[in-house]
Amino acid sequence: MNGRFSKMQGLGNDFVVIDARDAPLAMTTARARAIADRHSGIGCDQLILIEPSDVADVRMRIFNADGGEVEACGNATRCVPLFLGRDVRIETAGGLLEARLTDGGATVDMGQPRFDWDAIPLAYAMDTRDMPVGWDHLDHPAAVNVGNPHVVFFQPGMTMDDAARIGPVIETDPLFPARVNVNFAEVERADRIRLIVWERGVGLTRACGTGACATAVAAIRRGLARGPVTIVLPGGDLVIDWSPGASIRMSGPAAHVFDGTADWTRF
Structure with a gap:
């Protein structure tokens, strides 16, 4: 099962970004960890899956280098509008985010912080x-x-x-x-x-x-x-x-x- 990916980075925080909107890719802890491995895989801090969304333009799923899925990643979020070539509304496990292209990067509305x-x-x-x-x-x-x-x-x-x-x-x-x-x-x-x-x-x-x-x-x-x-x-x-x-x-x-x-x- 061949697929394309993009390597992207924000301030040296690096990502393997996979567009899974048209070709779904099952992601497990072991697979994410293997892809992220810098010696035997592609190598990255986080693996990013771009999937379809019913509530936003796309859904972003984030897997850390240890294979664990997490809720949010600010640097990866800035890469999404660059990857798609347009301003975008993103569904994440941490909430809905708005990301807008700027010269050389992006501005992201990260939502309101929680303190409880x-x-x-x-x-x-x-x-x-x-x-x-x-x-x-x-x-x-x-x-x-x-x-x-x-x-x-x-x-x-x-x-x-x-x-x-x-x-x-x-x-x-x-x-x-x-x-x-x-x-x-x-x-x-x-x-x-x-x-x-x-x-x-x-x-x-x-x-x-x-x-x-x-x-x-x-x-x-x-x-x-x-x-x-x-x-x-x-x-x-x-x-x-x-x-x-x-x-x-x-x-x-x-x-x-x-x-x-x-x-x-x-x-």
Whole structure:
């Protein structure tokens, strides 16, 4: 069963994008993990399936490199209008999203963030603006659901090595029954935040669009920043704008890398 795919990336966060609107492709955890493998597969951070939708222009399904299906991916969402060549309304497991082409990328309406403890979800009730919990020297994070679950630490001086050590511990902590994306943020100015992300099911990543959204929202909610906020990631910058009660708007680059053909029965 041969099929075409496109390799795309946003700030170095890379994707295998498969158009399954006319030729459905059954996707399992094992198949997604095999395609994402950088040594024996095509290689990517996330596998993206574009499928028909009854409520939007297309449905986007997202599989992390470990094969697990997840609700949202901001960088992948910016790639969808570029892949289709037009502005698009996208159905995701995390909700309906609007993505509009811009020069060199896209702007995405990511919907409204959720803050209730059981919407994150957390294992038990607590204040998600300033959580009374900690790991090592990291404490009092914020939690935000932006289509998928995030915890945000405001901690200056964190390195990639630090994030690689503590990230998987926090991701799999029983406090987070669906696991969690872990963000390590340093507020440089009210309109600029430096960010490292340990992504659930992926690990350290050069960029995470939903992490940038969650971090900006958490910082604005605490009075540490004001929108629009430039989020500086290892792969480049994203601009996030949000005010309480409004939807999150994320703007940033996306690029087509190459096209290919694969025999999906080999995965």
